[in-house]
Amino acid sequence: xxxxxxxxxxxxxxxxxxxxxxxRPGDDGQLLFANMTLYAPSGLPxxxxxxxxxxxxxxxxxxxxxxxxxxxxxxxxxxxxxKIWSYINEDDTQQFLMIANHDGCGPADERQPYxxxxxxxxxxxxxxxxxxxxxxxxxxAGSYDLDFGRIIPQANKLKPRGFWGDITNxxxxxxxxxxxxxxxxxxxxxxVNVGSPGQKTEIYKDQKGRFSxxxxxxxxxxxxxxxxxxxxxxxxxQDLTLSVSPxxxxxxxxxxxxxxxxxxxxxxxxxxEIFTAPIPGAGIAVPGIFKLGATVSxxxxxxxxxxxxxxxxxxxxxxxxxxxxxVANINNPSQSSATGWNGGSLTPTxxxxxxxxxxxxxxxxxxxxxxxxxxxxxxxxxxxxTMKLPEISSTLSATYDPNGVCxxxxxxxxxxxxxxxxxxxxLQIDLDLGDSDNKPTWSKTLVEFSQPLGxxxxxxxxxxxxADSTTPPPSTGSATxxxxxxxxxxxxxxxxxxxxxxxxxLCPDTAADIRCCPSGPAPAPSAPKTxxxxxxxxxxxxxxxxxxxxxxxxxLCPDTAADIRCCPSAPAPSAPKTxIPPSGGSxxxxxxxxxxxxxxxxxxLCPDTAADIRCCPSAxxxxTxxxxxxxxxxxxxxxxxxxxxxxxxxxxxxxxxxxxxxxxxxxxxxxxxRDRFGKRIVAC
Numbered sequence: 001x002x003x004x005x006x007x008x009x010x011x012x013x014x015x016x017x018x019x020x021x022x023x024r025p026g027d028d029g030q031l032l033f034a035n036m037t038l039y040a041p042s043g044l045p046x047x048x049x050x051x052x053x054x055x056x057x058x059x060x061x062x063x064x065x066x067x068x069x070x071x072x073x074x075x076x077x078x079x080x081x082x083k084i085w086s087y088i089n090e091d092d093t094q095q096f097l098m099i100a101n102h103d104g105c106g107p108a109d110e111r112q113p114y115x116x117x118x119x120x121x122x123x124x125x126x127x128x129x130x131x132x133x134x135x136x137x138x139x140x141a142g143s144y145d146l147d148f149g150r151i152i153p154q155a156n157k158l159k160p161r162g163f164w165g166d167i168t169n170x171x172x173x174x175x176x177x178x179x180x181x182x183x184x185x186x187x188x189x190x191x192v193n194v195g196s197p198g199q200k201t202e203i204y205k206d207q208k209g210r211f212s213x214x215x216x217x218x219x220x221x222x223x224x225x226x227x228x229x230x231x232x233x234x235x236x237x238q239d240l241t242l243s244v245s246p247x248x249x250x251x252x253x254x255x256x257x258x259x260x261x262x263x264x265x266x267x268x269x270x271x272x273e274i275f276t277a278p279i280p281g282a283g284i285a286v287p288g289i290f291k292l293g294a295t296v297s298x299x300x301x302x303x304x305x306x307x308x309x310x311x312x313x314x315x316x317x318x319x320x321x322x323x324x325x326x327v328a329n330i331n332n333p334s335q336s337s338a339t340g341w342n343g344g345s346l347t348p349t350x351x352x353x354x355x356x357x358x359x360x361x362x363x364x365x366x367x368x369x370x371x372x373x374x375x376x377x378x379x380x381x382x383x384x385x386t387m388k389l390p391e392i393s394s395t396l397s398a399t400y401d402p403n404g405v406c407x408x409x410x411x412x413x414x415x416x417x418x419x420x421x422x423x424x425x426x427l428q429i430d431l432d433l434g435d436s437d438n439k440p441t442w443s444k445t446l447v448e449f450s451q452p453l454g455x456x457x458x459x460x461x462x463x464x465x466x467a468d469s470t471t472p473p474p475s476t477g478s479a480t481x482x483x484x485x486x487x488x489x490x491x492x493x494x495x496x497x498x499x500x501x502x503x504x505x506l507c508p509d510t511a512a513d514i515r516c517c518p519s520g521p522a523p524a525p526s527a528p529k530t531x532x533x534x535x536x537x538x539x540x541x542x543x544x545x546x547x548x549x550x551x552x553x554x555x556l557c558p559d560t561a562a563d564i565r566c567c568p569s570a571p572a573p574s575a576p577k578t579x580i581p582p583s584g585g586s587x588x589x590x591x592x593x594x595x596x597x598x599x600x601x602x603x604x605l606c607p608d609t610a611a612d613i614r615c616c617p618s619a620x621x622x623x624t625x626x627x628x629x630x631x632x633x634x635x636x637x638x639x640x641x642x643x644x645x646x647x648x649x650x651x652x653x654x655x656x657x658x659x660x661x662x663x664x665x666x667x668x669x670x671x672x673x674r675d676r677f678g679k680r681i682v683a684c
Contacts, residue, residue: 009080011052014045014096020111022286034148034286041140044097044115047085049105052077061105068098068105068114069129078126085119085128092117097140098132106134110287113140137288138377142235148284148292149227149243189247190226192369194298195219197252203272203300212258216313218300220367222249222320230290230375237379237433240330242371244385246320251387253300253365254315254349271364273299291374299366309494316421318365319345320387326427326446330373330381333429338446346421364388382430388423400491411459418455424448481506481516488518531556531566538568579605579615587617600636625650625659632659 022034040046049059058071072078088094098114106112114132121128201215224246231239276297284292321344329335371383395418405414428443481488483503490507491497492514499518506516529540533553540557541547542564549568556566577589581602589606591613598617605615625632627647634651635641635658643661650659 009055009077012047012055012077012081013084014047016040016045018046018048018051018099020048020099020286034146034284036147036286036289037145038141039143040097041142043093044095044140046097046099047116049098049100049102055081059100059102059105061100061102066132066134067129068100068116068132069127072126072128075126078123078128081128082119082121085116085130088116089118097135098130107287113137141232141289141376143233144230144289146230146286146290147228148230148286148290149225189223190294191221191223192249192296192367193219193221194296194367201272203255210260214256215254215300216256217252217254217315218298218365220249220251220296220298220365223247224249224369226294226371228292232375232378235378237331237375240373240375240379240381242328242330242373242383243325244328244369244371245322245325247322248319250317250319250345251365251367252315252317254313255300256313257310259310271299273297289376291372291376293372295370295372297368297370299368300364314349315365316346316348318347318421318423326385326425328383328385328427328429330383330429330431333442333444336427336429336444336446338425338427341423341425341447344423348421378433380432382428384428386426386428388425393422400489406457406459409459414457414459416455416457422448483516483518486519488516490514491517493517529557529560533566533568536569538566540564541567543567577606577609581605581615581617585618585623587615589613590616592616599633600639623651627659627661630661632661634658635660 017037017039020036020038022036038046055072055074055077056070057073058069060069060071062068070081072081085096088096095115095117098116099111100106100114101111105114113135114130115135116130116132118131119128120130195218197219198217199215199219201218203213203215205212224244227243229239229241231237276295284290321340321342324338324340324344326338327336366386366388368384368386370385373381373383400413402412404410404412405416424445425447426443426445428441430439430441432439481490481503483499483506486499488499488503488506490510493502494513495517497517502515502517504515507514531538531540531553533549533556536549538549538553538556540560543552544563545567547567548570552565552567554565557564579587579589579602581587581598587598587602587605589609592601593612594616596616601614601616603614606613623634625634625647627643627650630643632643632647632650634653636656637646637658637660638656639660641660646658646660648655648658651657
């Protein structure tokens with residue numbers, strides 16, 4: 001689009017392409033902007049009504065009777081329009097496409113295409129009447145380029161015309177945008193704010209009362225910038241790229257864990273989606289052609305190994321760098337990329353109020369932004385960007401040291417903390433090209449890195465002795481003990497013992513629950529108890545663990561708890577079924593979607609199998625042949641022959657088994673080449 005003088009009648013001429021600008025007012029005085037170049041369908045040059053707006057004084061789309069009239073402001077404009085449009089009266093097959101944006105022409109706030117088949121003149125009123133037919137965008141918008149998500153300054157107020165409507169009257173800003181005279185590095189920004197600071201949400205509560213987890217401060221906030229480009233040629237998708245970048249985005253995760261478990265370590269896992277909803281203001285639509293919508297969800301979860309009792313708050317606040325960017329190439333996913341994600345901020349939070357055992361805590365904060373894209377009559381796509389921000393892993397151990405547990409305190413008891421954080425960014429793309437056989441799904445972790453968060457020590461009373469004590473433990477109990485081998489310490493037997501089993505009678509003058517814990521590593525765990533299912537072997541284990549061999553079997557693990565049952569071992573994979581092709585040799589029965597090294601699949605040689613299980617000859621089974629020049633192999637002539645034309649009468653088997661030369665055919669015979677879509681074809 002360019003500025004045109006009132007006397008410039010060339011804007012009335014039908015053209016091979018036209019530019020359509022769509023927009024709506026956004027936040028902070030910005031204008032959300034989409035720019036589309038529409039290429040004329042075969043035999044239908046385009047006239048865009050809004051380009052000659054100043055040359056007409058009246059436009060009348062007369063209901064559904066197929067009539068439209070334009071009254072011009074000058075005889076010069078009237079004569080020029082009649083001259084260049086009347087060619088369609090000379091041939092019934094000639095038409096052009098009129099795209100109207102005038103009130104009363106088509107749905108409110110939308111452009112409407114019309115096919116114009118004839119024109120009549122009324123020189124007295126300077127009016128041209130046209131015989132038209134209303135046309136759907138899905139019929140004529142088969143080839144276009146569309147850039148969306150850019151913004152331009154909004155200097156003038158925009159007359160409301162729907163969510164994405166006509167912005168012809170915006171003025172200089174739109175004209176500058178159309179001619180590239182604006183900063184196209186800026187993009188649409190929408191806010192993502194999920195959850196509320198200080199809001200408490202239950203994530204998990206163990207039915208046996210061993211473990212509970214609450215989210216006491218979990219939320220995400222910030223902005224995301226989105227841009228995209230679409231290229232469609234004759235209703236075939238050529239390019240669909242979505243670029244997403246965070247701006248001042250952060251996620252806060254603070255969890256409170258309460259543990260009351262047995263002395264033996266117990267693994268537990270839990271996760272919960274605490275919010276999911278559409279993102280206000282993130283939708284973009286070009287009526288009849290393109291739609292984009294976005295939703296945000298927030299999931300938090302944990303996996304823990306617990307023993308004893310504990311109450312702890314833990315978590316962190318993570319921020320993403322503003323220069324980070326993800327480019328999702330939807331039509332060619334392997335070209336997707338992510339840059340600038342390293343260097344975000346991490347602020348850990350740990351507060352232990354009670355602990356007399358050892359626990360390992362791992363928690364994650366996982367916001368996900370999902371984009372749904374629809375290209376009318378071409379394709380639909382779902383793009384999910386999942387951010388683990390981040391996953392933290394913490395090991396807290398109750399410790400006793402008569403010389404002081406923590407460097408900053410003289411407390412002889414306390415809790416030592418070791419932790420690290422792992423961040424990741426994954427992308428999943430689901431594309432549906434309208435063909436039931438062409439619905440590819442692609443997913444990949446684009447970014448993954450971990451970093452230590454540092455160690456910490458908390459001088460609290462773990463039950464082993466008085467906190468912040470400046471004197472040794474009372475004389476009524478000995479801090480050390482002498483097991484049959486090595487050394488040990490006297491401590492509460494509710495605490496996991498690093499040296500294995502507690503030994504009684506070695507801590508005199510102490511309470512009954514103070515016993516001797518040998519020093520050193522715990523003995524190696526004993527081998528799991530085995531069991532004998534009706535077929536094969538198995539092991540006895542807790543039935544809360546996934547069983548690789550299928551369903552658990554009861555009553556095969558005597559002298560164990562009720563939840564210890566027999567898990568059959570997974571059966572060994574069976575050898576593939578073999579087959580004998582007509583040409584001799586050997587083959588295997590397999591899915592015919594797998595590439596066959598021996599050439600073409602052969603049907604009806606794999607009885608008692610599914611329809612897609614067919615015989616694949618081994619490469620060694622493929623017989624050779626001797627064409628007039630060079631060598632060749634015998635194969636089904638439905639397969640493209642790289643050496644040129646097939647030669648008959650040189651191969652055993654049916655008529656379709658012929659000799660394919662293995663060297664290029666002589667000049668003048670059939671040759672391989674690629675069509676304009678990159679597909680290999682045979683040209684003769």
